[in-house]
Amino acid sequence: MDQRQSHKSNIPHETFQPELVWAATKPTNAVVLKSDPHETPPPVYLLRQEQSREAYALIPDKEPIQNHRHWGDIVFAVVYECVGEPGSRVFQAPSEASARFVAIKRLRLAAVNEYLQKGGSENPYRDICRMREMGDNIHVLQCIDALRDDEFLYIVTPKACELGTLQDAAFGGSEPMDRNRAKMLFRKILQILSYLDSFDISHRDFTPDNFIFLTPDNLVVFDLAMSHRIPRNEQGERILATPPDTVFGSFGYIAPEIAMSRMFDGLAADLWSASVILYNLLTSRPLYRFPHPSDIFFRYNILAQAAFSPALNERAIEVLQGVSEDDEFFCMLMKNVMANLNYIGPASAELLKHSFEIDPQFRWTLRQVMQSQYVQQMDAL
Incomplete structure (x- = not known):
């Protein structure tokens, strides 16, 4: 029998439907408190629509990386901590010494879903589920947040250090x-x-x-x-x-x-x-x-x-x-x-x-x- 023939897969079937939180992008009502009175922090780019404890602001002059499947790109952001009750939309910009940075994978939902409907093997929803199951930032990268709006899926993870990949x-x-x-x-x-x-x-x-x-x-x-x-x-x-x-x-x-x-x-x-x-x-x-x-x-x-x-x-x-x-x-x-x-x-x-x-x-x-x-x-x- 030709071993290159089509076979019925015996790999366990899994359904990947991770819980996604609705996102707000470029909110006009988010307030950012300065850590340095002489510098204006970048505006909030992304946060949860409700009960947001953190917000993400794009790092100035950091170019996005294009996704190899042309689904979207990866952008890089600094994390702002919420001041007061979650959802207050008042955030503190960090000092340079205390800043935390993340990578945000922005994937066009229509392109991803069309690819998966055609039987595509790379499933970003599977990626989210695996990171939530195993991510420990020691062996496997953690998923900090998985958000969506009408157009994009946003997968937020820690950013690589200066050594990259x-x-x-x-x-x-x-x-x-x-x-x-x-x-x-x-x-x-x-x-x-x-x-x-x-x-x-x-x-x-x-x-x-x-x-x-x-x-x-x-x-x-x-x-x-x-x-x-x-x-x-x-x-x-x-x-x-x-x-x-x-x-x-x-x-x-x-x-x-x-x-x-x-x-x-x-x-x-x-x-x-x-x-x-x-x-x-x-x-x-x-x-x-x-x-x-x-x-x-x-x-x-x-x-x-x-x-x-x-x-x-x-x-x-x-x-x-x-x-x-x-x-x-x-x-x-x-x-x-x-x-x-x-x-x-x-x-x-x-x-x-x-x-x-x-x-x-x-x-x-x-x-x-x-x-x-x-x-x-x-x-x-």
Whole structure:
């Protein structure tokens, strides 16, 4: 039977209808008390229509970030505390030292609902429910507020610190990050994965740009809009999930079984993605574009095992010999060649080797990865 055929999903059905509070935007009757008599605080942009304890004012000169699905954008705001009874609409602007900042995801309701009616896999209502279920600002980002008006859905969360996302940390420098820093961040990713697993949740889109730093040492995961609850049988035992009709996740991070629409273990698939992130952190290089032999990077790094070999092996050399210097990917592949040889040490190579087994049955489990020499020993490279 063709494993790419459409299957009836065995993933537990969940209804995502989070309670949404009606919002007031740009209220004309909100009063803001100054903390500095010489500065005029920005006006209130968003608050609850009733019983509002906090209000949000847009940070001047902070440009919005466009949502990748063109549903809306993300804006950034400072929090004003209500003065007096909730709902009085009198707010105190904070001093610079005491200011709290939030990110507000503004999504056009009509666009979101049309996308979901067509069977879209990224569900912002699911994202809100997951954050309310698991959000602790230690492993998973918290949802501070979920508001709506006639046009927009507003999801309010803590704002990232100056370090931004893990994507910035992995690829933002001219050289790979310090190896001990990379190991510390990978340990935190494993802790986050273990935390999600304790709720029977598979993230399904473990990528560096779905992790943010709330402080330089506090990394959390967010964007659980594609997550699913891991299925169990009648005896309560976990079972493999039936693949959906379309491939989900970011192609440069998904596991081969996801790409091939095979039955999958959600934890194992997320762990594969976490191991790809480790490679990113160690080398500042992408590992592959798509986990299939047709992709030259997957063929070189994974199938020829060049990403975790101490020297070029025969299979890796064969792949390189098949690439012309005129090939558009030649220079990029050469950068991977040098990164593998310069930045992957023996302990990390061992972990990557066992994490990137094509057959999930032979991959290291989360427990084995957490007990590996690389993770356990600070000086193990």
